[in-house]
Amino acid sequence: MSELGPITCMGCGLLCDDVTVETSGDDVRLRPECRLGARWFAERTRLTGKPPATINGEPAEVGAALARAAELLRSARRPAVSGFEGATVEDARAAVALADRIGALVSHGSLDGPWAGAPAVPLRGSSTATLGEIRDRSRVVVIWREDPERTHPRLLGRLGFGGPGERTLVVVDERETATAARAGLRLTWSRERDLVALSALHALQRGLTIRLDELASELSGLLERLATVHHVTFVYGAGLTAGPGGQRRALALHELVRSLCQERHAVTLELPAAPGTRSADDVLAWQTGYAGSVDFASGHPELVMATEPLDEFDVTLRVESGGSGGGLVAGPDAEVWIRTAAAGVSAEGTAHRLDGVPLALQAPQADSAPTAAALLARLLERVQG
Amino acid sequence: MTEIRISGGAVHDPANDVDGAVRDVCLKDGKVVEDVGPGARRIDARGMVVMPGGVDIHAHIAGPKVNGARKLTPDTRRDDPVNRTSMLRSGTGGLVPSTFTTGYRYSLLGYTTVVEAAAPPLAARHVLAELRDTPMIDKAFLILMGNNQVLFELMRQPGGAASERLRDAVAWWLEATGGYGVKLVNPGGVELFKRDNGNVHSLDDHVAGFEVTPRQVLEAIGGAVDELGLPHPVHVHANNLGLPGNADTTLETMRTLAGRQAHFAHLQFHAYGRASGGLPSSRAPALLDHLSDHPELTADVGQVMFGEAVTMTADGPVGALLRDLGAEAWLNHDTEVETGCGIVPYRYRASSYVHALQWGIGLELFLLGKDPWQIMLSTDHPNGGSFLSYPKLIRLLMDRGFRDEEIGRANQRAIRRTALTDGLDREYTLNEIAIITRAAPARRLGLRDKGHLGIGADADVTIYHDRDDREEMFATPRYVIKGGELVVEEGELHRVEDGVLLSARAEFDPEVSRVLEPLFGERYTVAFEHYPVRDPALREPARVIEAAGS
Numbered sequence: 001m002s003e004l005g006p007i008t009c010m011g012c013g014l015l016c017d018d019v020t021v022e023t024s025g026d027d028v029r030l031r032p033e034c035r036l037g038a039r040w041f042a043e044r045t046r047l048t049g050k051p052p053a054t055i056n057g058e059p060a061e062v063g064a065a066l067a068r069a070a071e072l073l074r075s076a077r078r079p080a081v082s083g084f085e086g087a088t089v090e091d092a093r094a095a096v097a098l099a100d101r102i103g104a105l106v107s108h109g110s111l112d113g114p115w116a117g118a119p120a121v122p123l124r125g126s127s128t129a130t131l132g133e134i135r136d137r138s139r140v141v142v143i144w145r146e147d148p149e150r151t152h153p154r155l156l157g158r159l160g161f162g163g164p165g166e167r168t169l170v171v172v173d174e175r176e177t178a179t180a181a182r183a184g185l186r187l188t189w190s191r192e193r194d195l196v197a198l199s200a201l202h203a204l205q206r207g208l209t210i211r212l213d214e215l216a217s218e219l220s221g222l223l224e225r226l227a228t229v230h231h232v233t234f235v236y237g238a239g240l241t242a243g244p245g246g247q248r249r250a251l252a253l254h255e256l257v258r259s260l261c262q263e264r265h266a267v268t269l270e271l272p273a274a275p276g277t278r279s280a281d282d283v284l285a286w287q288t289g290y291a292g293s294v295d296f297a298s299g300h301p302e303l304v305m306a307t308e309p310l311d312e313f314d315v316t317l318r319v320e321s322g323g324s325g326g327g328l329v330a331g332p333d334a335e336v337w338i339r340t341a342a343a344g345v346s347a348e349g350t351a352h353r354l355d356g357v358p359l360a361l362q363a364p365q366a367d368s369a370p371t372a373a374a375l376l377a378r379l380l381e382r383v384q385g
Numbered sequence: 386m387t388e389i390r391i392s393g394g395a396v397h398d399p400a401n402d403v404d405g406a407v408r409d410v411c412l413k414d415g416k417v418v419e420d421v422g423p424g425a426r427r428i429d430a431r432g433m434v435v436m437p438g439g440v441d442i443h444a445h446i447a448g449p450k451v452n453g454a455r456k457l458t459p460d461t462r463r464d465d466p467v468n469r470t471s472m473l474r475s476g477t478g479g480l481v482p483s484t485f486t487t488g489y490r491y492s493l494l495g496y497t498t499v500v501e502a503a504a505p506p507l508a509a510r511h512v513l514a515e516l517r518d519t520p521m522i523d524k525a526f527l528i529l530m531g532n533n534q535v536l537f538e539l540m541r542q543p544g545g546a547a548s549e550r551l552r553d554a555v556a557w558w559l560e561a562t563g564g565y566g567v568k569l570v571n572p573g574g575v576e577l578f579k580r581d582n583g584n585v586h587s588l589d590d591h592v593a594g595f596e597v598t599p600r601q602v603l604e605a606i607g608g609a610v611d612e613l614g615l616p617h618p619v620h621v622h623a624n625n626l627g628l629p630g631n632a633d634t635t636l637e638t639m640r641t642l643a644g645r646q647a648h649f650a651h652l653q654f655h656a657y658g659r660a661s662g663g664l665p666s667s668r669a670p671a672l673l674d675h676l677s678d679h680p681e682l683t684a685d686v687g688q689v690m691f692g693e694a695v696t697m698t699a700d701g702p703v704g705a706l707l708r709d710l711g712a713e714a715w716l717n718h719d720t721e722v723e724t725g726c727g728i729v730p731y732r733y734r735a736s737s738y739v740h741a742l743q744w745g746i747g748l749e750l751f752l753l754g755k756d757p758w759q760i761m762l763s764t765d766h767p768n769g770g771s772f773l774s775y776p777k778l779i780r781l782l783m784d785r786g787f788r789d790e791e792i793g794r795a796n797q798r799a800i801r802r803t804a805l806t807d808g809l810d811r812e813y814t815l816n817e818i819a820i821i822t823r824a825a826p827a828r829r830l831g832l833r834d835k836g837h838l839g840i841g842a843d844a845d846v847t848i849y850h851d852r853d854d855r856e857e858m859f860a861t862p863r864y865v866i867k868g869g870e871l872v873v874e875e876g877e878l879h880r881v882e883d884g885v886l887l888s889a890r891a892e893f894d895p896e897v898s899r900v901l902e903p904l905f906g907e908r909y910t911v912a913f914e915h916y917p918v919r920d921p922a923l924r925e926p927a928r929v930i931e932a933a934g935s
Contacts, residue, residue, distance in 0.1 A: 017912045125714040132721025132910040230581040285455045286484045286515045289462045289477035300466035300475040358510035
């Protein structure tokens, strides 16, 4: 059995950096225990027989694959750069540089699923905090339609649940999830009623009288809990913000939190869709001025506010870090694939935790594959050349 | 390396007592030299004004706070796009430009060195990455230490406030982050705000949970920085920013730091008395009197300019105050153990009593101050206005007629509460402008190679047309030379230089890690061994300035 660590785990957006990896043959275990993290690490260390690159599914040299990818991007009418799952800050910096040069659209996430639309934050702002602030100060944590026990398995522990100090976990979700099973208070209205519930909470919190139906007792119960504490946190993610009306629901949450801040300290914590998303979002913001999806087609950055998938791209470049399937994928129809080193396993770098804290990634297992950042820089040279 | 002879310009190099003398300035290998060979490029600067490159001692250009402001204000950049060229990255401008655009625009303004004045140490990797993407300028950042729980713990140990251990911890933090200096923001107050929306209101209020006071924090950290001999003294954003009557707090803060070197940030925001009706009045003269008696103290002004701004501060309670004054959007972010952050887009209106008073107090600080080496130019970008408003501010200082016109447009009730209508006819000279925009900031930052044009200085030079319209003159330098390379010519970027990171280093006992590690373990959610930034890609190229005490 071998032991590696402590390392920073990129298995989810939490980026736990106190992780020791124990490997015995194919068996991978993490200490502190985390099945998601163990699976993430195992998948990125089992690369049996994969070539360094392929073109149309056939093994190829990396140089030839880069040349073909550059050719595709150079001749693209409407290129797009997407993905960023497991990507580092360095990967994102290189990807945005390339997108700028070729006039591509950049979006973190899938191009095929629903798009984020206009961001809610510019309308009224937000209140946020790092994990340590929440752990040490929040006595009520409200998880809004997320199941971190599955997607971010150590989140509740890192927010202090199961440790010393009294705190209440409130879960808004009608589903029977692992997180809901730990709740001290459950609120089970359906997703369609989120906007009504948030607006009503806001109104009630401000002392307004409103007519309420069956939501009344649930909302009153939550407000009673909130009234007893000096510090409260709302954890949310795509469960609240995805799909039609997502911006309005997010806005309603931020309005509620802002209003709560009059009487106590209130913050939010957003769970990202994937590790790497926060890094890409931050890099996009500093290099372009805009977060989310940004289009360079006009020669300068423009914020993209689409909510439906755009289908106009003839060449896409997907950026993912390492693993058996991860890498750079270019083409129409994923014609070119180039394996990249897995950040946090075989490549060092920096990633931003879900709360924005930047963390160093280690490379406990050497790999000859180049990083996505290095490949993107070579690709940029070829595109310019 | 290019050799350049700048020929026949009127040189303003106050650090070397050169006040408009017509002489050549020679540059070679990135430095000012005695002479260059006959093959050197010759820049004909006859009829022009030659100054060292500008040095901004206090601005907000990189890090999570600045990036949060970008995310909060996309509309302010939509109408200010910057297209990519074969040489330049694209970007957006506005009040909080994207990183590349920030570098380009500072360079186009003739600035060659900029200090990011408030960075959470925990976010050092982020700050460094942004600075790497900010070309054209040398850059440094100050790390926030005024609300650091670990330092509070060290302070309250017996003898802790004046201990070697505390000095070692400050030096360790600089080494761990690549920071250049130490910033104190509302010492103690931010911790209480994060706890339960609280704040401190006097230097002797207790910070609940730690039993330290703002005064103790000032004495302990200010003392540690002074004793370490860091190139830049402790950089203080005093308690009670923006509140009527806060000049008393500022004066008490100055007295508390008596005998120690200290720099006071954006003094204008801390220079208020109390007028009737709860309104602020000007106490600028009282602060200036104190400064003139204490040469160990300096300040930058933090001038507000009428128009749009974005307030961004580690002083979380100030952000909440502005929120409650009716801000449309408000962003708050709490960083564990270390600091907070509040961001509010803002507009300073000439018709507003408070805004006009703030504007007037800033001008009072400039115009009533006796020693320009003590009072440096800043707008606390973008809090009082964008750095792009520096040329207009310079015109306000140099051109009394223009200033009087602008005074006439401002709220007269406020202006009457300042000295601006008392026949204040001072007009800054070019040499005084050179002092407040480059020589004094460089000296105060301990950057011996910057802010002057003596032999051995960095070859950072700005050459202006000598125009009557000083705003136009300072907005569009004829040439800008960075590190000995011509980068700007007549308002156009000709070459991209990366610039270097400026860091400071002081010796410390590595055993301090044994003290810090358990305190980290109790408080941070980041492992102690992963906290220091060691990556060469982030830390280099750098120029490391050693502390005098090392």
